[in-house]
Amino acid sequence: MSDGMELFDVFAEGSGSLSSGTTIKQEPVDNAAIQKAEMNKRKQKESRERANQLLGQLSTGAAADKDIRITSSDGDDEAEDTEILPKRPKTETNAEEFPGLASHPRNNIKIVETEGNCSHEVVLPPNMEYVPLKPRTTAPAKMYEFQLDAFQREAITCIDNSHSVLVSAHTSAGKTVVALYAIAMSLRDKQRVIYTSPIKALSNQKYRELEEEFGDVGLMTGDNTLNPDASCIVMTTEILRSMLYRGSEIMREVGWVIFDEIHYMRDKERGVVWEETIILLSDTVHYVFLSATIPNARQFADWVVYLHDQPVHVIYTDYRPVPLQHFIYPAGGSGLYEVVNMQGNFREDKFTEAMNVLSQVGDAGQGGITRGKKGGTAGTSHVVNIIRTLKERDMIPVIIFSFSRKECEAYATQMTNLDFNTEDEKAKVKEIFVNAISLLSEEDSKLPEIGRVLPLLLRGIGVHHSGLLPIVKEVIEILFGEGLIKTLFATETFSMGLNMPARTVLFTSARKFDGKDYRWITSGEYIQMSGRAGRRGKDDRGLVILMVDQQMGQDVAKQIIKGAPDPLNSQFRLTYNMVLNLLRVEGINPEYMLESSFYQFQNYDALPQLYENVEKKKKELAACKIDRETEISGYYQMEKQIDVLKEAVKEIVTKPKHLVPFLQAGRLIHIVSNDKDFGWAALLDFHKKANPVDPLGSDVMYVLDVLLFLSAESAKNLSDITQLRPPNENEKGIVEVVSVAISCVSEISAARVKLPQNLKAYEGKQSAGRVIKEVLKRFNGIMPLLDPLNDMKIRDAVLQENIIKLQALEKRKESHPLRENSKFDEIYKQYEKKLELEAELKVAKTELKKAQSLLQLDELKCRKRVLRRLQYCDENDVITQKGRVSCEVSAADELMLTEMMFGGIFTELATPQLAALLSCFVFEEKAGGSKLADDLSGCLRAMQEYARRIARVTKESKLEIDEDKYVESFKPHLMDVVHAWCTGSSFAEILKKTDVFEGSIIRCMRRLEELLREMVGASKAIGNRDLETRFEEARVLLKRDIVFTASLYL
Known part of the structure; x- marks a missing residue:
């Protein structure tokens, strides 16, 4: 019996008439889909040939390296194995030949001269020469009542020439103008156009806007289908993907597809949908991609050209119509500090002043609701004070971004004494709210959640997060868009897609919980949210205020506020639905999807640099000549054996049953954590806690509170223990109380010190530090240790044997002939450097080998194996x-x-x-x-x-x-x-x-x-x-x- 039948029997209990033994013939698709599939086949064959040529030449350069094999998988002889990148015979060549190679046939890049503050590049297929764009000779498809910016004019010219275009610009820069022109041109030319939006809420909002402008507009989101026969259809990307897999008739008539917010493609969960869709679309379709600023816009366009064999223009601008000023508000302070001015210059003096304020009020984190731990609402008064000041200085409306839904609501309910709306505005708010709520049943309209929000809205205060009732959330969006909400507390989802800018943006914290840990926000997150500040045509500048409640390094601040936007990196992953749909349709297969993905493209794109890195490491290693290398190697191996034995001894000695009896206050212990040697510390106390791996089990952890020497910089942020560092060689260091796991104890001293009474005060801790240093000085830095056998009375045969071996090796090490060589230290460092280079070369080769393979092919084989065993397809992939x-x-x-x-x-x-x-x-x-x-x-x-x-x-x-x-x-x-x-x-x-x-x-x-x-x-x-x-x-x-x-x- 086969694997498939055996496993199916397990699952088939009670299956009744639903027999899975029936085989379904692969479905025919329409002619356009068949033509597309045949073209895909040709492209796949060509790309394999190109890859084979590349890999053959690459393998040449690595001919001497037996550990670099140009293969597509780890080898598996099951029926589903399909070799995508076959092995090529190795031939002799020089590394210098590689720069002329390409990971795929290099597309042509042409830089086009532009006027104004934007750049214009065009990526062309390898066999296509650049022809300058023709100026429009007829009436434009759409007229605008305002002067277009340079990037808008450039993009519209591309569309007039029926060329695809990627527009990468800041939030609120006016990218929608380009999309509207493409829609107007499609309607004029009797072509259908699809406008894709990342989420249903945005699709609904966009449908409303486009329907008011063009009339002939439909909507397809799954939840709603309106006017599906319209010339312009707004839909989610998932709906478009589904239509492509099913060979929808609509797709035959589509001339343009607009992808709004294409940077969503880097979303871990849903990014793969964008990749599937772009791969499956016809080569005859033209594209408008709208994106926030991304540093690798050309690479994305390069991929689209590779897929669809048509030119793609990249229009990029980092111009902001309304310049931004960036301020820091230190918790406990009384003012704002401008750290980046409207010209984009970082003001180090003002940043230092802000951090000094934090130092004066203490780094106890008394300012925001979150400070790297769960915290409370201690920072509410600071938020209220800032908003009151903004109101007084006419710097509203303001969006306050918080990274917790509960915090948004907690802040809003504290605004009891602030009212932003006039009586006329209150009347308008009530009218809009009542009209919206009238859609609900009488019972639903009396929900407490609805009753609670109206008093806030009347005073011009709103809350926006994913936990709100959808109808309430939409009312708040409409009121904010009408200028009837002046203070909006929102989570970061509000910054994604909704075109609702404000005068000011306020961050309640510079740190967020990402599902695993608290961390600093990234520059990409900061750019996305801060981009809501400054309303075009209304404000001469936008204000961004970052509340900080703990010390942050200047480099951290610069990275957040001035850092580059996040690149558009592929999040492609295989799903069973994808694999089965690709098996179902004739002329295309899962392997083609893998090979065509942006994920694979980015890896191929990295080949030249990876190969150069391997060659560089080889040359560095070849140039590394060591005198008496054999002897040095023997000495090095002996040191490694000593380290292993020391670790084995430590593992036994630091077991709680052996160590706890000697954990008295004042005991000096040697702390090493994550390969960072913090030196000798004084024990204050210890306590037990449940093991986080098995909190309900009987196993417990011991946590030690110790006085530890830290670098002054890392001591500024004790809440983030991962960044704590010992003092530098010439640094005095700061003594702080830190909790460490018992496993961090490297050695335990026989010495104990008497500690000062008040160790909460700064001076008390530093006084204890001076006592520790005095003891170290007295013993010339070599502390007397508790002997595991004689002092700690540990009875363990393995420990005894390891100590005997360790003593013998230490004796051999001290008498080794190499130690008499005057250049021993220099030679030893050279040998360590060589070992480091060998390790780096091994990593470089692994990275090169990974990039040369068709990534995820092994996973595809395994997924097919699962499908076969569960009888979703047969041995022929039907x-x-x-x-x-x-x-x-x-x-x-x-x-x-x-x-x-x-x-x-x-x-x-x-x-x-x-x-x-x-x-x-x-x-x-x-x-x-x-x-x-x-x-x-x-x-x-x-x-x-x-x-x-x-x-x-x-x-x-x-x-x-x-x-x-x-x-x-x-x-x-x-x-x-x-x-x-x-x-x-x-x-x-x-x-x-x-x-x-x-x-x-x-x-x-x-x-x-x-x-x-x-x-x-x-x-x-x-x-x-x-x-x-x-x-x-x-x-x-x-x-x-x-x-x-x-x-x-x-």
């Missing part, structure tokens, strides 16, 4: 009935849902239970969970068992997976909420069941409705009317009242 179902599911885990469908679990559940179970696939937030009813916990356990089975098959197919994490990724926290909703409970009633934000509940239910629609389609694809009806019934139960209130933009 998809089966199960594969057909999976092709229909992209909103959630397609394998889990397909296995559960064929396993019969959905047929056994009542409709509300069915909806509740599926909520586990679409809810992603962390939340506390209440005890589930028996019927829900039973189906949850059944689902978790399916997850474990799939994880086991994945492991057997040689794909890395953490079984527990995979099972836990299906979150049951809203199961009872969804079940109650589907049995008729009101929204007010289900809110009592959870502490999850209202907006998060609605977002989960809307995603659930989208998943149910896909499950209806999946059931229909295999002709299962019963399941189709059940999923449709669940969708009907779900889709009611406030959860599915229409967008105000529609």
Whole structure:
């Protein structure tokens, strides 16, 4: 019996008539798709030949290196193996030949002269010569009532010549002007145009704008479909991808595709959708890419030219229509410090003044709500004071960015004594709010969440984050756009896409929690949010204020405020839905998608530099000649043996059962952490805490509070222990109390010191430091250690044996003949440098080898293996009935849902239970969970068992997976909420069941409705009317009242 059949038997329990043994023929597509596929085949063949030529020449330069093999994988003789980059015979050549090579056929680059503050480059296919753009001789497709900026004029000229264009400019610079012109030209020329937006909310807003301007506009987001036969259709990128996979008739008529916010392609979760879409689009389509400033705009255009064999123009400007001033507000201070002026110059004197203020008030972090730890709301008074000052100086409206939804609301509720609106403005706010809320039922309109927000809005204060009710969030957007909200507390999502600038932007913290740790915000994040400051045509300048509540180095501040924008790097990853869809369509395959990805392109692009790096390291290594190298090598190996034995001794000695009896206050211990030697420290105290790896287990950790010498710079930020450093060689250092794990103890001294009483005060800590230094001086820096055998009385045979070996090696080391050589230290350093170069060469070769391979090919093989074993496709990569179902599911885990469908679990559940179970696939937030009813916990356990089975098959197919994490990724926290909703409970009633934000509940239910629609389609694809009806019934139960209130933009 084959692997596939054996495993299918495990999953097929209760599968009824849903046999997966049926093979589905690959689907024919329309002629345009077939032509595209044939062209893709030719391109694939050409690119393989180019890659083979390159790899053959590359392997030449590495002929002497047996560890560099030009292969596409680790070798696997299973049926699914497909060699994309075959091995080439190695031939002799010189490294100097490499600069003439290219990782792909080099496109032509032409720099076009421009007027004004923008740059214009055009990337052309290798076989195409540059022809200057023709000036427009007819009336423009669209007239503007204002003078266009240089970058807008350049981009519009490209569009007039039917050339694709990438426009990279700051937020609010006016990129939309270019998109509007492309739409106007398409409508004039009777072509269809697609406008893609990264998220549904932006699509709705953009639809409203374009419909008012052009009229002939439709919308397709999954949630809403309006006027789908329109000449201009606004849609999410996911919808466009789905249309391409299905060979939609609409795509035949499309002349232009506009990708708004293309920098979203670097999003880890959804960036792959952009890559798939751009790869799948026809070569006959022209493109307008709108992006925030990205440093590698030309590389992206280079990739598009490589894919579609047409010129792409890159119009770039870092010009801001409204210049920005950047200020720092130090917590505890009383003023703002201009650190970057309107000319973009960093003012070091003002930055130093701001940091001095922090030093004076202490680095206790008494200023923001977040300061690298959870903290409270101590910084609210500072925010209130800043906003009051901004109001007095007419520097509003202001957007206050905070990195927590709860903090946004906490700040807003503290604005009790501030009122920004006149009576007339209050009346307008109330009118807009009442009109919007009238769309709700009487019961929903009385929700406490709605009642709480109106008093704030009347005073011109708003809150904007993803946890709000969608209708409330849209009201706030409309009011802010109308100038009726003067102070808006928002999370960073407000900075993405929405064109809603303000006079001032205020950051409540320079640090954020990224899901793993607290860190400084990046320059890219700062650029995106600070770009909302300054309204074109209204403000002569925009103000950006960064609240800082702990010391930050000048280099950190410069990197945040003056740093370069984040590059556009590929986030391409394989999914089962992608693989199956590519197997389903004739003429294209998953390997082609891999080879065509921006991910692969960027790696190919790096080949010349990587090869040069290998050659450079080789030359440096060849030039490194060591006198008496054999003897030095022996001495070096002996030192390494000593280090290993010392570590083995330390591991036994520092076990709590041996070390704890000697942890008295004042004991001097040697601290080493993360390869940083902090020297001798004085122990103050120790305590036990639960092991974070297994918090419920019996194992505990010991944490020591020690007086430690630190560099003055790193001591400014004790909250970030990862950046703590010992003092430099000639630095006095600062003594601070730091908590360290017991594993950081390298040696334990026999000496103890008497410590001062007051160690909280600065002077007390420095006095203790002087005592430690005096003891070290007395022993000439060589501290007497507790003997593990005689003093600590450790009885351990392995320890005793290691100590004997260590003593013998130390004796040999001291008497080694090389130590008599006067140049010993110099020769030894040279040898260490050579070893360092050898290690660097090994890394360089590994990086080169990785870039030469078709990345992720091995993962593709493993994924195909999973699909075969679960019978989603056969040995010839023809998809089966199960594969057909999976092709229909992209909103959630397609394998889990397909296995559960064929396993019969959905047929056994009542409709509300069915909806509740599926909520586990679409809810992603962390939340506390209440005890589930028996019927829900039973189906949850059944689902978790399916997850474990799939994880086991994945492991057997040689794909890395953490079984527990995979099972836990299906979150049951809203199961009872969804079940109650589907049995008729009101929204007010289900809110009592959870502490999850209202907006998060609605977002989960809307995603659930989208998943149910896909499950209806999946059931229909295999002709299962019963399941189709059940999923449709669940969708009907779900889709009611406030959860599915229409967008105000529609």
